[in-house]
Amino acid sequence: MDDVQVLGETGPAEPSSNLVQNGNFVGGIEPWWTSGDLSIDTADGACLTINAAGSNPWDVQLGQHNIALQAGASYQLKFAAKSTTPVTLPVRLQQNGEPYTGYFAADPRLNAAWTEFVFNFTSAYSDAASLSFQIGGLGTPTICFNHVSLEMLETGIRVNQASYLPTMSKVASLAHPANEPLSWELHNAADSVVLSGQTTVYGEEAASAEHVHLIDFSSFQTVGEGYYLKVGSEQSYPFAIEDGLYSRLKYDALAYFYHNRSGIAITMPYAGDEQWTRPAGHIGVAPNQGDTAVTCFSGTDNQGQTWPGCDYELDVSKGWYDAGDHGKYVVNSGISVWTLLNQYERAQQRGAESLAQFADGSMNIPENANGVPDLLDEVRWNMEFMLGMQIPPTAPVSKTGMVHHKVHDAQWTGLPMAPHDDPQMRYLYPPSTAATLNLAATAAQCSRIWRGIDEAFADRCLVAAERAWQAALAYPNEIARDIFAGGGGYGDTSLNDEWYWAAAELYITTGSATYREAIEESPYYLKLDVSGGSAMYWGGVASLGSLSLALVPNNLSSADRQTVRAAVIAAADQFIAAQQASGYGIPFDPGAEYPWGSNSSILNNMIVMGLAGDFTGDASYADAISQGMDYLLGRNPLNRSYISGYGSVSLTNPHHRFWAKQINPEYPGTPPGVVAGGPNSSIQDPYAQAELTGCAALKCYVDHIDSWSTNEVTINWNSPLAWVAAYLDDYATGSVQYLPLVTK
Numbered sequence: 022m023d024d025v026q027v028l029g030e031t032g033p034a035e036p037s038s039n040l041v042q043n044g045n046f047v048g049g050i051e052p053w054w055t056s057g058d059l060s061i062d063t064a065d066g067a068c069l070t071i072n073a074a075g076s077n078p079w080d081v082q083l084g085q086h087n088i089a090l091q092a093g094a095s096y097q098l099k100f101a102a103k104s105t106t107p108v109t110l111p112v113r114l115q116q117n118g119e120p121y122t123g124y125f126a127a128d129p130r131l132n133a134a135w136t137e138f139v140f141n142f143t144s145a146y147s148d149a150a151s152l153s154f155q156i157g158g159l160g161t162p163t164i165c166f167n168h169v170s171l172e173m174l175e176t177g178i179r180v181n182q183a184s185y186l187p188t189m190s191k192v193a194s195l196a197h198p199a200n201e202p203l204s205w206e207l208h209n210a211a212d213s214v215v216l217s218g219q220t221t222v223y224g225e226e227a228a229s230a231e232h233v234h235l236i237d238f239s240s241f242q243t244v245g246e247g248y249y250l251k252v253g254s255e256q257s258y259p260f261a262i263e264d265g266l267y268s269r270l271k272y273d274a275l276a277y278f279y280h281n282r283s284g285i286a287i288t289m290p291y292a293g294d295e296q297w298t299r300p301a302g303h304i305g306v307a308p309n310q311g312d313t314a315v316t317c318f319s320g321t322d323n324q325g326q327t328w329p330g331c332d333y334e335l336d337v338s339k340g341w342y343d344a345g346d347h348g349k350y351v352v353n354s355g356i357s358v359w360t361l362l363n364q365y366e367r368a369q370q371r372g373a374e375s376l377a378q379f380a381d382g383s384m385n386i387p388e389n390a391n392g393v394p395d396l397l398d399e400v401r402w403n404m405e406f407m408l409g410m411q412i413p414p415t416a417p418v419s420k421t422g423m424v425h426h427k428v429h430d431a432q433w434t435g436l437p438m439a440p441h442d443d444p445q446m447r448y449l450y451p452p453s454t455a456a457t458l459n460l461a462a463t464a465a466q467c468s469r470i471w472r473g474i475d476e477a478f479a480d481r482c483l484v485a486a487e488r489a490w491q492a493a494l495a496y497p498n499e500i501a502r503d504i505f506a507g508g509g510g511y512g513d514t515s516l517n518d519e520w521y522w523a524a525a526e527l528y529i530t531t532g533s534a535t536y537r538e539a540i541e542e543s544p545y546y547l548k549l550d551v552s553g554g555s556a557m558y559w560g561g562v563a564s565l566g567s568l569s570l571a572l573v574p575n576n577l578s579s580a581d582r583q584t585v586r587a588a589v590i591a592a593a594d595q596f597i598a599a600q601q602a603s604g605y606g607i608p609f610d611p612g613a614e615y616p617w618g619s620n621s622s623i624l625n626n627m628i629v630m631g632l633a634g635d636f637t638g639d640a641s642y643a644d645a646i647s648q649g650m651d652y653l654l655g656r657n658p659l660n661r662s663y664i665s666g667y668g669s670v671s672l673t674n675p676h677h678r679f680w681a682k683q684i685n686p687e688y689p690g691t692p693p694g695v696v697a698g699g700p701n702s703s704i705q706d707p708y709a710q711a712e713l714t715g716c717a718a719l720k721c722y723v724d725h726i727d728s729w730s731t732n733e734v735t736i737n738w739n740s741p742l743a744w745v746a747a748y749l750d751d752y753a754t755g756s757v758q759y760l761p762l763v764t765k
């Protein structure tokens with residue numbers, strides 16, 4: 022069991038499922054502790070020079086507390102060590118306090134060369150254990166440690182690592198080659214068996230290239246923590262059964278937007294923790310070169326075409342940074358704003374009790390005592406940026422009313438980089454018909470929602486929306502393409518869907534015949550296009566129009582509204598059929614290839630399922646959504662939660678320029694409630710290509726900051742997470758409601 026190998030200069034990167042923190046001793050030893058008389062040097066691992074030997078092994082120690090061990094689970098402990106004089110090193114995993122029950126012990130021999138030690142063991146105990154290297158009584162050598170990791174060994178049992186809702190389906194997947202059903206047991210935290218049964222054999226799961234079984238323990242409804250499943254010697258990560266998960270997640274998911282605000286200092290108490298505070302980014306303070314007076318890009322694009330620039334500057338401050346980068350893109354802003362406002366409009370339809378969850382004072386943001394619902398305050402921060410991207414009527418230019426596609430750095434900045442440290446020139450990139458229609462749609466939505474809350478803002482939004490619509494008619498062929506350095510492309514060549522979405526929102530808000538004609542002429546009229554398996558994404562937005570027409574009272578006839586609702590329900594049923602055909606309960610079937618941001622495709626489909634639940638009053642849609650969340654929270658082939666802070670092994674190292682602790686410990690880690698883009702079969706970034714070549718679709722993911730094509734985080738992925746979490750919270754708290762058809 023003791024396998025030894027000699028390491029070179031650089032050891033392995035820290036595994037993200039490591040139960041030991043800071044196993045590479047980056048930036049000091051915290052949260053490790055020491056005892057005894059020693060000096061510490063962390064230039065290369067942790068080197069401890071013992072000044073006074075002591076007599077017992079535990080008189081001098083390097084240790085770490087709070088290591089969550091699970092009885093019955095198997096682990097691998099690894100570390101590298103060396104000593105200036107040969108010594109025998111007591112390594113102990115034990116109870117933190119009397120009687121120091123031992124959970125694992127080894128006594129390897131150290132010498133002057135770095136050696137890696139690997140130990141496998143099965144824990145007989147569940148405890149928050151202490152790991153300690155006991156170096157007392159060994160004389161006064163210098164002993165060094167590095168690359169310390171403790172990982173639970175591969176288990177084929179994949180569960181929602183956070184919690185299952187008590188009254189909903191509870192299904193786990195098991196990757197196992199057996200062709201016959203296997204026995205499973207559900208254990209509670211006291212290690213007693215509370216339920217047992219037989220798996221059903223699902224068979225080959227194409228997207229993961231695995232042979233899968235299903236474990237259904239839905240009948241067990243007792244609230245508690247620390248449950249786990251066992252099949253033979255394999256054991257799952259622990260999980261809870263409780264109602265509160267989504268009450269927390271809905272606000273954590275919304276907090277993403279505050280954290281990523283541009284143009285305002287992120288401060289306590291709103292930041293949740295000191296580590297996430299930072300000065301305002303891009304308010305025209307050096308070294309920033311934006312965003313209060315930004316002019317148009319001039320120069321040559323990637324294809325050699327020259328752009329003349331423009332003779333005006335716009336104030337495009339505020340807004341949310343798109344993602345791991347500091348670009349702000351109107352097109353991606355569009356779907357993100359729509360999703361959060363749709364969440365609000367759904368609550369409006371459900372009534373006062375639902376609206377209360379987003380009321381003033383409900384969220385931890387600076388505007389939470391201004392008399393306006395906090396969800397709207399958050400969205401307004403970005404809406405104002407979008408309005409700022411519209412070419413004003415007074416500008417001495419053509420294309421007034423058109424909207425710039427994006428504002429971003431002239432060149433990609435490196436990582437890490439806090440927004441206020443960004444030294445790059447920022448430019449407006451050419452206006453596009455797509456961005457203009459995105460503003461028309463969301464500003465129309467804005468106008469009806471702020472009506473009665475802030476008349477001036479509602480008016481401003483309506484004027485902007487109608488100006489945008491007119492400008493798009495005047496310039497229908499301004500196509501955005503991915504040709505500029507320094508920012509995401511968000512290129513889109515087919516705009517029928519944007520036209521339909523904008524017309525639908527304008528029609529709902531104004532009731533005007535112009536927009537009625539536009540939607541009636543559209544190929545998307547009253548339909549939901551789910552070709553490719555997904556309902557919508559930033560470049561495919563027709564469904565947004567139909568979902569608004571189905572949800573929000575408007576002048577369509579009852580029959581037409583029934584038609585569009587039937588389309589929503591049919592699409593939802595298609596996603597549920599995909600879910601039932603999946604070995605991991607995924608309500609999204611893109612075929613063999615999983616797209617960039619696949620987790621958001623799943624979440625967006627669940628919005629459609631949620632609205633189908635509202636229109637039918639049928640709670641089975643919520644149950645299906647709950648199972649879809651199980652996939653994101655750990656019931657997946659990688660056995661990990663894609664949502665930070667939720668689950669034993671969860672998103673830790675997103676591609677984000679500020680949450681960059683993985684590459685520099687002076688930067689913060691990731692706040693809870695952030696969803697990663699997830700499996701992406703095309704693995705476009707070099708890190709993923711090196712790690713994942715040949716991956717099965719559902720395994721094309723790596724939790725590393727360099728993997729921008731699988732592990733980035735963005736506004737358009739966290740917004741459906743917030744929507745879905747709030748939806749499930751309604752059901753978890755028993756608020757099932759049928760939304761009857763209302764006509765104006």
Ligand code: 9MR
Pocket residue numbers: 344345346433434435508509510729733
């Ligand atoms: O960081 C960028 C990320 O936000 C984008 O999604 C991605 C794809 O457009 O490209 C960026 O990643 C760049 C990285 O930060 C720096 N090296 C070049 C990468 C690709 O352009």
Ligand code: 9MR
Pocket residue numbers: 343344345346348508509510511617618698729733734735
């Ligand atoms: O989400 C976008 C995805 O659909 C595209 O395939 C990809 C490449 O163009 O870009 C993604 O968007 C990124 C944007 O270009 C820059 N900021 C980060 C976004 C998420 O990775």
